Each structure stands twice: as C-alpha cells, then as structure tokens.
Amino acid sequence: MRSRHVSCVIHADPGRVYDVVADPDQLPRWAAGLALAEVTRDGDTLVVASPMGEVRVRFVPRNELGVADHDVTLPSGTTVNNPLRVVPHPDGSEVVFTVRQLDLSDDDFERDCTMVAADLERLKGLVEG
Numbered sequence: 001m002r003s004r005h006v007s008c009v010i011h012a013d014p015g016r017v018y019d020v021v022a023d024p025d026q027l028p029r030w031a032a033g034l035a036l037a038e039v040t041r042d043g044d045t046l047v048v049a050s051p052m053g054e055v056r057v058r059f060v061p062r063n064e065l066g067v068a069d070h071d072v073t074l075p076s077g078t079t080v081n082n083p084l085r086v087v088p089h090p091d092g093s094e095v096v097f098t099v100r101q102l103d104l105s106d107d108d109f110e111r112d113c114t115m116v117a118a119d120l121e122r123l124k125g126l127v128e129g
Contacts, residue, residue, distance in 0.1 A: 001100060001101050001102060002100070002101040002109065003098055003099065003100045003101070004098070004099050004109075004113050005096050005097070005098050005099075006096070006097050006098075006099055006113055006116045006117050006120065007094050007095060007096040007097070007120070008094070008095050008117070008120035008121060008123065008124050009089050009091050009092065009093070009094050009124075010089075010092055010093045010094070010095060010123065010124045010127050010128060011091055011092040011128055012092045012093055012127045012128060013092065013093065014066055014086050014087065014088050014089075014092070014093040016093075016127065017086045017092075017093040017095060017123075017127055018066050018068065018086040018093075020123065020126060020127055021068045021084065021086055021095065021123070022059065022062050022068050024039045024041075024046050024057075024059070025038075025039060026126070027039055027046075027048070029122070029126055030119060030122040030123040030125075030126050031119050031122075031123075032051075032115075032118070032119060032122065033050075033051065033112075033115040033116060033118075033119050034048060034050050034055070034057070034072070034119075035048045035049070035050060036048075036049045036050060036051065037049045042056070044058060045057065045058050046058070046059075052074055052075060053074075053075040054075060055072050055073060055074055055075065056072070056073040057070050057071070057072050057073075058070060058071045066085055066086035066087055067084075067085055068084040068085070068086065069081065069082065069083050069084055070082050070084065080100070080102065082097065082098070083096075083097070083098040084096070084097050084098075095120055095123060097116050097119075097120065099112050099113050099116055
C-alpha cells in the first residue's frame with residue numbers, strides 16, 4: 001500500500017485555517033471529494049452526501065495541535081482513516097492530507113490524490129479570499 005502526502009500552503013494563521021478545516025459546516029465549501037451538500041449530524045457522527053454516496057464521518061475532537069484526522073465509513077461499510085493536519089509554515093500554514101492507496105488501482109489512487117489537491121486549493125481560496 002502506498003501513501004502520499006498532499007499539501008497546500010495557505011497564507012493565513014494556522015488557528016484560522018484549522019477553524020475552517022475542523023468546522024463540519026464548512027466541508028461543502030471546500031471538500032468536494034467528501035461533501036456535496038449540507039452536513040447533518042447523528043450524535044458525534046456526520047452524515048454526508050458524497051461523490052461515493054452517503055458516508056458517515058467522525059473527526060477527532062478539536063485540539064490545539066491542528067489535527068483534523070477523520071474516519072469515513074463508506075456505503076460498503078468499509079471505514080477509511082484520513083490523516084489531516086494544519087501545521088505552521090513560514091508563509092502562514094500548511095495543510096497536509098495523507099492519501100492511502102488501500103484497495104485502489106494506480107489510476108484511482110492518482111485520481112484521489114488529484115481530487116485532494118483540488119480540495120486543498122479550494123480551502124486555500126476560501127481562507128485567503
């Protein structure tokens with residue numbers, strides 16, 4: 001299984017970036033690979049209409065470290081862990097998302113990495129714009 005760290009530098013304070021990343025209501029504004037519409041809640045679990053169908057998402061609790069890891073339970077019942085970090089950068093912040101190949105073909109893995117990069121660019125536009 002391969003992993004790739006996809007990142008984007010955002011010219012904003014890490015706390016400000018983390019506030020957007022960790023806010024489930026912001027997901028449809030930047031995370032098109034995960035949320036296509038408004039997020040609903042079932043306790044601590046988010047129910048999200050995604051390109052993969054309806055998924056259930058659980059984020060780690062908010063924290064001072066910039067960690068926004070989340071588990072996504074796919075329609076098939078498979079749960080995928082997604083490491084996501086907001087870290088300080090000399091130009092503001094860097095957001096790092098780890099994409100894992102798991103059961104994906106090489107082409108699907110590349111497509112996922114491209115989608116994550118596009119999501120991070122949307123996040124950059126949202127925070128900087």
